[in-house]
Amino acid sequence: MDSRTGLPIVGLVGAGQLARMTHQAGISLGLSVRVLAETPDDGAALVTPGVQVGDYRSLEDLRVFARGCDVVSFDHEHVRSDHIRALIADGANVYPGADALRYAQNKRAMRERLGELGIPCPPWRAIDAASDLVDFGAAVGWPLVVKAATGGYDGKGVWTVDDEPAGAALVDRLRSEGVPVLAEQRVPIARELAAVVARSPFGQGAAWPVVETVQRDGICVEVVAPAPELDDERADEAQRLALRVAASLGVVGVLAVELFEDADGCLLVNELAMRPHNSAHWTIEGSRTSQFEQHLRAVLDYPLGTTTTTAPVTVMVNLLGGPDDVVPKSLDERVHHCLAGWPDVKIHLYGKSFRPGRKVGHVTALGTDLASVRERARGAAAYLMNGDASR
Amino acid sequence: MDSRTGLPIVGLVGAGQLARMTHQAGISLGLSVRVLAETPDDGAALVTPGVQVGDYRSLEDLRVFARGCDVVSFDHEHVRSDHIRALIADGANVYPGADALRYAQNKRAMRERLGELGIPCPPWRAIDAASDLVDFGAAVGWPLVVKAATGGYDGKGVWTVDDEPAGAALVDRLRSEGVPVLAEQRVPIARELAAVVARSPFGQGAAWPVVETVQRDGICVEVVAPAPELDDERADEAQRLALRVAASLGVVGVLAVELFEDADGCLLVNELAMRPHNSAHWTIEGSRTSQFEQHLRAVLDYPLGTTTTTAPVTVMVNLLGGPDDVVPKSLDERVHHCLAGWPDVKIHLYGKSFRPGRKVGHVTALGTDLASVRERARGAAAYLMNGDASR
Numbered sequence: 084m085d086s087r088t089g090l091p092i093v094g095l096v097g098a099g100q101l102a103r104m105t106h107q108a109g110i111s112l113g114l115s116v117r118v119l120a121e122t123p124d125d126g127a128a129l130v131t132p133g134v135q136v137g138d139y140r141s142l143e144d145l146r147v148f149a150r151g152c153d154v155v156s157f158d159h160e161h162v163r164s165d166h167i168r169a170l171i172a173d174g175a176n177v178y179p180g181a182d183a184l185r186y187a188q189n190k191r192a193m194r195e196r197l198g199e200l201g202i203p204c205p206p207w208r209a210i211d212a213a214s215d216l217v218d219f220g221a222a223v224g225w226p227l228v229v230k231a232a233t234g235g236y237d238g239k240g241v242w243t244v245d246d247e248p249a250g251a252a253l254v255d256r257l258r259s260e261g262v263p264v265l266a267e268q269r270v271p272i273a274r275e276l277a278a279v280v281a282r283s284p285f286g287q288g289a290a291w292p293v294v295e296t297v298q299r300d301g302i303c304v305e306v307v308a309p310a311p312e313l314d315d316e317r318a319d320e321a322q323r324l325a326l327r328v329a330a331s332l333g334v335v336g337v338l339a340v341e342l343f344e345d346a347d348g349c350l351l352v353n354e355l356a357m358r359p360h361n362s363a364h365w366t367i368e369g370s371r372t373s374q375f376e377q378h379l380r381a382v383l384d385y386p387l388g389t390t391t392t393t394a395p396v397t398v399m400v401n402l403l404g405g406p407d408d409v410v411p412k413s414l415d416e417r418v419h420h421c422l423a424g425w426p427d428v429k430i431h432l433y434g435k436s437f438r439p440g441r442k443v444g445h446v447t448a449l450g451t452d453l454a455s456v457r458e459r460a461r462g463a464a465a466y467l468m469n470g471d472a473s474r
Numbered sequence: 475m476d477s478r479t480g481l482p483i484v485g486l487v488g489a490g491q492l493a494r495m496t497h498q499a500g501i502s503l504g505l506s507v508r509v510l511a512e513t514p515d516d517g518a519a520l521v522t523p524g525v526q527v528g529d530y531r532s533l534e535d536l537r538v539f540a541r542g543c544d545v546v547s548f549d550h551e552h553v554r555s556d557h558i559r560a561l562i563a564d565g566a567n568v569y570p571g572a573d574a575l576r577y578a579q580n581k582r583a584m585r586e587r588l589g590e591l592g593i594p595c596p597p598w599r600a601i602d603a604a605s606d607l608v609d610f611g612a613a614v615g616w617p618l619v620v621k622a623a624t625g626g627y628d629g630k631g632v633w634t635v636d637d638e639p640a641g642a643a644l645v646d647r648l649r650s651e652g653v654p655v656l657a658e659q660r661v662p663i664a665r666e667l668a669a670v671v672a673r674s675p676f677g678q679g680a681a682w683p684v685v686e687t688v689q690r691d692g693i694c695v696e697v698v699a700p701a702p703e704l705d706d707e708r709a710d711e712a713q714r715l716a717l718r719v720a721a722s723l724g725v726v727g728v729l730a731v732e733l734f735e736d737a738d739g740c741l742l743v744n745e746l747a748m749r750p751h752n753s754a755h756w757t758i759e760g761s762r763t764s765q766f767e768q769h770l771r772a773v774l775d776y777p778l779g780t781t782t783t784t785a786p787v788t789v790m791v792n793l794l795g796g797p798d799d800v801v802p803k804s805l806d807e808r809v810h811h812c813l814a815g816w817p818d819v820k821i822h823l824y825g826k827s828f829r830p831g832r833k834v835g836h837v838t839a840l841g842t843d844l845a846s847v848r849e850r851a852r853g854a855a856a857y858l859m860n861g862d863a864s865r
Contacts, residue, residue, distance in 0.1 A: 088520065088825045089804060089806060090805060106501075106521075107502070110498045111820065129479065130522065132522060132523040132525065134523065371818055372817075384810075386814035388813065388818070389817045413480060414480040415475065422776050422779065426777060429502065430502060430504075432481065432504025436480075
């Protein structure tokens with residue numbers, strides 16, 4: 084407990100935008116949110132006084148950090164399992180725990196476990212040698228999707244290979260680098276969805292409406308909540324699936340289940356993330372309880388909040404750094420003009436410098452008509468990135 | 475500009491809950507909000523890294539603080555006019571400026587100026603001696619409301635006096651203490667309202683729906699938005715009045731106009747506040763743009779945000795420290811149980827210790843039916859304060 088407030092101290096390993104927005108939500112609950120930052124200029128470190136600059140790969144740094152916290156959670160999924168176990172052995176409360184987090188850290192472990200649970204996934208195989216990939220291609224057909232089982236994010240660590248020579252060369256390279264590999268059939272997908280839920284140690288679960296996510300180059304660029312034209316039965320199925328995954332894997336906190344919807348409306352699990360997730364940023368304005376508040380409630384074993392929506396349609400568009408830094412106006416000027424042009428769109432900036440492809444913020448628009456809500460969100464986002472309303 | 479983000483640095487003099495919630499809103503806009511705090515444990519100082527501990531009555535402390543900020547604004551209205559003028563002479567941007575703030579700092583100046591503008595106020599008189607009060611009582615009748623012209627807040631500095639002897643004794647005491655005094659007729663009021671608006675240096679104005687405020691012992695305990703059964707014409711009149719006051723006095727930032735509504739539905743100005751105000755805390759969830767975001771947009775001369783509501787009814791109930799500290803559960807435990815009992819009510823805690831009568835937080839409920847929304851907000855607030863659902 085923070086003796087100044089009589090309320091808990093929550094430590095987040097990592098200090099990116101997820102920690103930044105979690106701190107923002109924690110202010111309302113009277114919580115003291117601390118971050119273990121890589122640099123003092125990390126997005127979350129800029130806005131909270133509880134900053135320890137350190138290395139999330141160092142057990143010693145993690146121990147010093149955890150000692151002052153009532154509960155430790157994460158901005159990212161890169162903390163080693165053995166380190167998490169060591170913290171728990173020290174007496175720390177760490178959520179999600181190592182046993183759950185493993186399935187977000189290792190895609191082979193995730194596919195195996197989901198298979199055991201009978202959760203639908205794309206056909207896949209663990210690849211330990213090029214010959215495994217060749218066999219798998221012969222069985223399910225080319226092209227295949229090859230994935231690094233660990234360390235990937237935002238489209239990194241994922242490759243589509245068209246034939247045996249290309250696939251074998253890739254696998255040989257990855258294996259020589261010591262990267263664990265799996266391959267998946269490239270299933271024909273109609274669109275991508277995400278079912279985001281939260282679960283507390285007590286076992287309470289809560290689900291937000293299922294959303295449609297739009298990806299470009301493996302990076303989420305847009306989220307529409309709720310997913311358009313998703314029938315109630317399918318939406319219900321996706322929510323139940325995500326809640327079941329959360330309970331079965333022992334997840335505590337927010338769990339995002341990224342899904343493929345195929346042409347027949349069947350759902351397959353693509354990826355899992357065990358933390359607040361880009362596909363639920365829309366909940367800040369679009370739901371009575373945001374994913375950031377909910378994550379805090381969950382890891383503190385507080386009862387979860389209502390997930391009802393505040394508008395019929397919410398669209399979130401990511402702000403991605405452009406191909407170059409040549410924009411005609413300063414960021415401050417673009418913010419100024421964007422607020423004039425889109426007075427109802429909510430802007431979220433992460434305090435990051437603009438690098439190509441980097442997520443530097445997002446915007447959210449709400450309303451009743453999908454086409455106009457989407458147009459407003461896209462327009463505001465494009466202007467913030469380009470400073471040019473005509474682009 | 476903050477070189478780390480390319481976005482402005484906003485300094486707030488004072489670090490109470492208003493600065494705390496303003497920082498919270500500033501995170502979304504990528505702003506760096508700094509506070510001049512009295513102690514490192516002030517509500518806002520607990521949640522932002524940009525803390526200077528100093529004395530808002532010291533010009534030197536103010537100068538050091540202002541030097542690092544693109545714009546300076548306030549958590550309270552207690553900074554001396556000559557100090558504000560000195561900061562502006564140094565080249566600082568300070569909003570609201572001394573000329574406007576004067577009318578929130580001195581009730582005599584406010585009544586004079588509103589009178590010149592033809593804005594309806596209760597009949598009043600400047601009181602420089604007991605005989606002035608006796609004369610005024612003879613003219614308008616007893617009882618009278620006597621006010622310290624400066625330094626009052628939350629019911630402090632306001633007295634009702636029933637007759638000449640009591641009134642004369644009070645005035646003699648206040649004058650001997652050097653307190654400037656005014657008296658007002660105690661007008662029969664049906665209820666209290668508040669019209670809250672924002673204005674930018676450019677001159678843009680924006681008004682939230684007019685609310686009903688419920689006071690107990692001079693302290694706001696509850697706010698209902700929009701004010702129930704207020705006809706459109708009267709609501710429009712109140713909004714126009716507040717926007718006119720903001721423009722006429724040159725206010726920049728949020729202006730709260732506290733109003734009396736009499737039995738005939740006529741509106742009279744009670745008080746002015748030139749900062750985010752308790753009567754608009756409901757806007758955090760209840761309006762597309764919160765008063766805290768709007769205040770930042772206004773003082774930065776950004777375009778103002780949409781003030782449309784997000785629900786038909788919003789009720790905010792203040793959390794006030796009780797008559798003693800004997801509550802059956804810890805604050806953390808009460809929060810826990812409150813979240814279970816009222817999963818849709820939003821809690822805001824200010825990081826303050828509980829002292830009798832002190833505002834330590836607020837709760838907000840939204841919905842469509844006033845009675846049930848109010849019951850939920852009151853129930854959650856009572857539980858958080860008492861830890862006993864039966865009280």
